[in-house]
Amino acid sequence: MNHKNSKSRKKQHLFNLRAEAAKVLFQILEEGKSARECLPAAQENLKDQDKAWLQEMVYGVLRNLPILQFWLRQLLDKPLKNRFKIVEHVIMLGFYQLAFSRVSQHAAVSETVAACQSLNTMAMKGLVNAILRTFLREDIANQSPPNEQIASGLPKWLFKKLQSEYQTALPDIVQNMQLKAPIWLRVNTLQISVEKYQKALQAENIELQTSDQHSSGILLTKGCDVTSLPGFQEGWFSVQDxxxxxxxxxxxxxxxxxxxxxxxxxxxxxxxxxxxxxxxxxxxxxxxxxxxxxxxxxxxxxxxxxxxxxxxxxxxxxxxxxxxxxxxxxxxxxxxxxxxxxxxxxxxxxxxxxxxxxxxxxxxxxxxxxxxxxxxxxxxxxxxxxxxxxxxxxxxxxxxxxxxxxxxxxxxxxxxxxxxxxxxxxxxxxxxxxxxxxxxxxxxx
Known part of the structure; x- marks a missing residue:
């Protein structure tokens, strides 16, 4: 029994949310897997709060990848290879936390460095620590992006295409692409009326908006677990933009x-x-x-x-x-x-x-x-x-x-x-x- 408890404690000690986020980013960016494919697998046994944090970090890095890569190239002498490649994703995750999230600087640095142990890349701990501390010391997050494409968060080919087609609308398009999408519901009016479903949501203190263009559409103003909304199992609504x-x-x-x-x-x-x-x-x-x-x-x-x-x-x-x-x-x-x-x-x-x-x-x-x-x-x-x-x-x-x-x-x-x-x-x-x-x-x- 003591032996099992010891193994369990060791496993918990080695588990690191930053390491899990880095694994998901590696699967997406290096192996070409979709987030729909690998994110749920990484979230499977996590608490709701950790599930949400993991998605927020992964999506945050993906939204801001060009500037994170630019910073990485500035501070990393040469690309990492083979089993150490994942450490680049760990570092970018650290950059994202320090530049764009509410995570404390101390937690962002210490937990990101600790991720190396969970990823079996202990030899990189010193490098990760040095890069993140240089990032903070030189206030790199507040330096202006070198060009519009990097600032946009888009790959070069897509930025150029949109620039060509939507000259005047491009700033709005870029800005909206970076925002989190709201949750839209479509009420199944064969099961319940829109008015009754709105009341069911309001009874749960869920804030909502309606739209003139969508006779059965409801827009939620805050994120939530849709499976916990009233009538999910009963088929009262669908999630649909x-x-x-x-x-x-x-x-x-x-x-x-x-x-x-x-x-x-x-x-x-x-x-x-x-x-x-x-x-x-x-x-x-x-x-x-x-x-x-x-x-x-x-x-x-x-x-x-x-x-x-x-x-x-x-x-x-x-x-x-x-x-x-x-x-x-x-x-x-x-x-x-x-x-x-x-x-x-x-x-x-x-x-x-x-x-x-x-x-x-x-x-x-x-x-x-x-x-x-x-x-x-x-x-x-x-x-x-x-x-x-x-x-x-x-x-x-x-x-x-x-x-x-x-x-x-x-x-x-x-x-x-x-x-x-x-x-x-x-x-x-x-x-x-x-x-x-x-x-x-x-x-x-």
Whole structure:
């Protein structure tokens, strides 16, 4: 028994939250894993307070990576290699705490140095301590960033793209990308009215706002554990950003229609379509990834909805389509996810410049293939969570010019003639960045 207690105490002594944060950062930045993949695993056995701290530190480093790397290059003589590479992430974590967080300087330095023991890099403790103390002594955190790109928190390729497309709006875009995204809820009005759910939240002293654009949307003004909110298990609400909530509204589903939600996982928009129009003839939710398709099923079950889930490739309709054309199609196309960086800051480091052309070609293939499954007189709503022109208005302009029976719904012409569709920028009315274009198929003659 004493031996077990001794081992347990040693394990607790070696555990260090900074070390866990450094491991997650290493997985994201060196191994290309997403935060959705590795952060929950690191948080699994932690207390709620530690879970929140870990996410705040990891996301904070990801949001400010260019300036942290700049500081690192100033103070580290040469890059660390092999098993010591993770120590670079430990140092940047220390920089972030000292420059941007409320952690005391003493705790930031001592606990960050102690992380080396948990990571089996004891030989680096002196180096980490010296670098962090130099950082403080020379007041490096208060030195101005060397250029706009480093100050923006964005990778060079993305900063240049946004600078080219959004000259005047760029400062606002950059600022909003750095902010924490608010929590948006969508009330499941088939289970409870918006008014009753607002009262249920207010009874728990949860502060909220409403939006004129979102008939069933509620915006929470403070962060919280959404699974602890009233009615989570009962399916009273979903977590869905305000921009994503516009998809079902813009689709305008009508009673008796046969509808396709294309690239549907995790199923938020599928469920919203059913809530907005419970009298559909049928709703197909198409998803190529079997694992992600399980999320659609989970959401349908929790919210007490029914749809037909199809595992299939949207660009290869022959493998799943039964030749029954759809009245309406929501195409939430695979994209760069540059509009949701404030919510998922790992996106800007996982996505590379070379990915954009590949995504644009895939979007084109899906658009061309799925258009054939739409009835004459039908409606296709094209959506992305991107703010890049190649994936949005340029993609739709190309499709309209090359598809004889396609036209833009003029009532939905939010942009200029050369920029069809509606581009929502990050932070606009507290929403994520999103793009929508509603396309109409000519009626058969």
């Amino acid at each position: 305000g921009a994503a909530q516009l998809a079902a509204t813009y689709l305008q589903p009508q009673a008796g229609e046969h509808i396709l939600d294309c690239c549907a996982a995790p199923g938020g928009k599928t469920c919203h379509i059913l809530e907005l129009q419970p009298q559909l003839n049928s709703l197909y939710a198409l998803e190529v990834d079997k694992i992600r398709a399980k999320r659609i099923e989970e959401n349908l079950v929790r919210l007490q909805h029914k749809a037909k889930i199809i595992i299939g490739d949207a660009s290869d309709t022959s493998s799943w389509w039964d030749n029954q054309q759809f009245d309406r199609i929501l195409l939430d196309a695979p994209c760069s996810a540059t509009g949701i960086i404030r919510r998922h800051p790992d996106v800007k480091w996982l996505r590379k410049a070379a990915d954009i052309n590949v995504l644009v070609e895939l979007q084109k293939q899906i658009l061309d293939a799925i258009w054939l499954t739409l009835k004459p007189g039908g409606t296709l709503l094209y959506a992305t969570c991107s703010i890049l022109p190649e994936e949005n208005h340029q993609q739709i302009s190309h499709f309209l010019s090359s598809t004889h029976d396609a036209q833009l719904d003029e009532s939905f012409h939010h942009g200029s003639v050369n920029k069809p569709g509606r581009q929502i920028l990050p932070g606009e009315q507290q929403m994520d960045g999103f793009y929508y274009a509603r396309l109409l198929k000519s009626a058969a003659k």
